[in-house]
Amino acid sequence: SCISKKAMPLLRYRTRDIASLSLEKCSCGRTFIKMTKPQGRSDDMLIIRGVNVFPSQIEEVLLKVGGGITPNYQIIVDRVNNNDTLDVWVEMNEDMVTDDVKSIEATRKKITDALRSVLGIGATVKMVAPKTITRSEGKAKRVIDNRKLH
Numbered sequence: 053s054c055i056s057k058k059a060m061p062l063l064r065y066r067t068r069d070i071a072s073l074s075l076e077k078c079s080c081g082r083t084f085i086k087m088t089k090p091q092g093r094s095d096d097m098l099i100i101r102g103v104n105v106f107p108s109q110i111e112e113v114l115l116k117v118g119g120g121i122t123p124n125y126q127i128i129v130d131r132v133n134n135n136d137t138l139d140v141w142v143e144m145n146e147d148m149v150t151d152d153v154k155s156i157e158a159t160r161k162k163i164t165d166a167l168r169s170v171l172g173i174g175a176t177v178k179m180v181a182p183k184t185i186t187r188s189e190g191k192a193k194r195v196i197d198n199r200k201l202h
Contacts, residue, residue, distance in 0.1 A: 070097075070106075098129055098195065100136045103173045107194050110140060110175075113166045121145065121159065124185045124192075131199040138175040140167065143185050 069090040077083055098105045107127055114125055124143040129136065142163060148156065160179050167175045186193075 096195075098127075098197065100129060100138050101173055103171065105138070105171055105173070109170055110167065111194075113163065113170050114142060117159070117163050117166055121148070121163075121179075122182065124187075125194065126185050127195045129195070129197045129199060136199065138171075138173065139178060140175050141178050141180050141185060143180050144182060146182055149181060 071088050071090045074086045074088065076086070078086065096107055098107075110125070110127060114121060114123070122143045122145045126141045128139040128141065130139070131137070140163070142160075144156070148159070156179055160177050164175065164177045167177065
């Protein structure tokens with residue numbers, strides 16, 4: 053996308069991207085206002101137990117952890133006894149399925165710990181078999197919010 057270009061960025065106006073502006077002078081001497089890389093979109097934001105959670109944060113954690121998981125995941129938000137729940141289903145790749153239960157559990161724990169560190173709230177991570185998460189035409193449906201908020 054054009055927003056990640058460094059040489060000639062496109063100015064974005066009211067696109068609901070979440071970023072911050074810096075007035076600090078650049079090391080090259082320029083004094084223009086600089087914008088940080090967008091951290092997410094305000095229309096993608098979920099509020100879970102009073103914490104702002106962006107699907108992009110979860111995706112970033114999964115990409116960093118790697119280790120036999122596919123880029124297919126699903127975020128399921130629900131409300132049980134007036135308490136928000138956050139479940140993250142992570143699809144394993146074919147190689148990981150042959151691993152022993154101990155190594156799968158170690159990967160699940162690693163993801164759980166990394167999500168808690170980044171999000172500031174706990175999430176239940178479930179490792180699922182390959183091709184368990186439904187594929188969709190076009191943009192993938194990553195978030196399922198089952199809360200009855202309205």
